[in-house]
Amino acid sequence: MSKSQKMNKNEEQLFAVTGQFETPDDIMHAAEKAACRYRKFDVHTPYPVHGMDGAMGLGESPIGWVTILVGSTCMLLMLGFISWISLIDYPIVWAGKPYFNLPGYIPILFEITILTGAVTTVLVLFLIVSGFPRNNHPLHDTPYMQRVSDDRFGLCIEAADENFNEAEARALLEEMGAKDIAPIYFNPVEADAGLRLSNPIFMVFLAGVVVVVSGASYFALNRMLELPPFNWMNVQDKTVPQTLHTVFADGRSMQKPVEGTVPRGYLPEDNYKEDPDAMAKYFANPLPASQEVFELGREKYESRCSACHGFYGEGDSRLQGQYPAPPTLHSKKVVDEWNDARIYHVITYGQNIMPAYAKQLTKDERWAVVHYIRALQRSLNPKESDLQ
């Protein structure tokens, strides 16, 4: 332990000679004088002292070029990207504007210039100027640094300067009236041990951080917290139209109707207006002859038909000759020759002077009326079984 310490001690090198000043004016003059002789020197002040660049003889910082070059390059790249999207990849008319909508792009280009310019400026300062990720500096943890970050103004003449000579630098500082003049040593082994960007360990570490952070985020957000956000029940486990479906062999969610059938309510009735025989041929009464259907048929018949056809369908109109009386519904034609669909056709489209009742009666009501007429007919000509 003690041996290695001793060894390190021996290898220590002079980094700089430092001196401290009391007022910003003093440090200004000191910097001006130091600038006459040295190039590698620095000034440390507790707060920014305006005019210091001039006093130190620093030229204009080149960092502005980084900002403007990166900013304008990214602006042009962005312009190319937006143009590619809106002219080539997915041309779409937005708000009636031309595809190449330059005024609309300008806010985006402006933002991207500022963002990339600013971020790159900071990164470049970090990486190049501050030598990030180097995390040590010979001035760290020195009494000099403690003082100049508090209430004094420090001048630090670095040994790396070609005109440097320890005794001379001390003499200059003394001549300028510096206080606490002190040399600062550093250990090059230790300094080099500090992390550098080119250090493979650091690069692997960075890559590891990227993998771990993105992996953990992915796992946390997509695996652990698999809670779909509330989506107003837009997503449900049901079959929706126009999608794939695994249950059916053809993979469609929407199945074709069985060959040769028509779904209920989808009969193309409108095509039969001029052709009652065809309707009679293709249609059948879909309703069962049940109590409710007869009740519905009676109600509709009595309110809609009985005024002309009479309560029992015998053509005994109550209109007292104001309207031509209709024929009886008990004729051989209607009873025996016409099927239900043929009567349905009369109700739906009318016949000669009888008006159509499609508007007043629904399809089911019409079929129910047909059932009721059949019942009326049978009541005049009952079967043996009906009388029991």
Place this chain on the structure above:
Amino acid sequence: MSTASHTMVYEKKALPAKVATTGWALLILGLLLGVAAFMMDALRMQFVSIILFTFLAGIGITALFMVSIEYLAGAVWSTPIRRVFEMMSSIVLFLPLFALPVVLSMGNVFEWMSPKAATDQVLINKAPYLNQPFFLVRLAVILGIWILFYVLFTKNSRKQDETRDQSLTARNIKLSAIFIPVMGLSITALSIDFLMSLEPHWFSTIFGVNFFMGSLVAALSFITIAVILLNENGYLGKGIVRDHYYSLGFAMFAGCVFWTYTAFSQGMLIWYANMPEETPWYLHRWEDGWNVITISLLVVHFIVPLFALIQRKNKTNPARMIFMSCWLIFAHMFDLYWIVMPVHSHVAKIHGPSIGLAELAAALIAIGFIVVLFQQQTKNKNLVPVGDPKLQRGLAFRL
């Protein structure tokens, strides 16, 4: 910071006689040309007199704004050159004079005064605000307020030269706090009255800000020219350095960028929304060859100053700063031309942009007047606020 090296040695010197001669020559030439232009084309001269008035009004009031913002923000860099700002803002004293030609020709230039307005439903609805008596009342109130504040600010500032009384600074700070919102509202109202109401169907809420920024840049340009010429010839004592020029250039740069920001947002939003009550204003500045003027305005008022003023070496170079100041003065006149003259073309049934003697006359009058006024102002005033408590810090200002 240092008390020794930055102490100002100020000694009042009279400006050379040639300043007054040049000023008067420009002014008189301008007036003669103005009369000639009026004889040849009265309507054009009437419209150009709006440009002249708004140009001077904007410069006067924004120069006073610079004075007040310095007090309010506690800025030090501008303290040694504040007298120049104050002298520039003395323009407001003469504004009633320049408003007179506009007031006399109101009926010819403002559509809301024309007989057609009586049958136009939009203008009937706007009539409670846009009518001649109320217009004149507003004008009188606005100019009155500006003159009042000018007198108060400069009286305190000049008194301080003798008394060195620091409480005068405190008084001007309080005054600034009142002045700034009042100025914001009044310059907006003035720009609406004189510029926006030229096309009374149209409206834009950012218009006042845009006019304010354009005027501020022009005022800073005049101030910069004056400061550089005075300082380089030793009229401002010793102590004003290139860091001060830099700050003026920096303010001009910021003004230009903000002017563009407001002008662009106004244009882009109207273009995007594409509403029939908003777009005609831009169509009048795009059709019939006006698009050339519109694009040139963008280049003159934004692109060139952006690249010229972004560089530190230009902002600290006296010759280049003077060049850029002249450029920006032109840019502001060009901006006002762009706002006013399409209406003239429309009324006079001229197709496309045109330029006449009147515009030249207005430019000569404006510049000649400012030179003469400035020369008069320097006669019996210190060019540096020698009694200001912030003066030393202002001289020590470094970047």
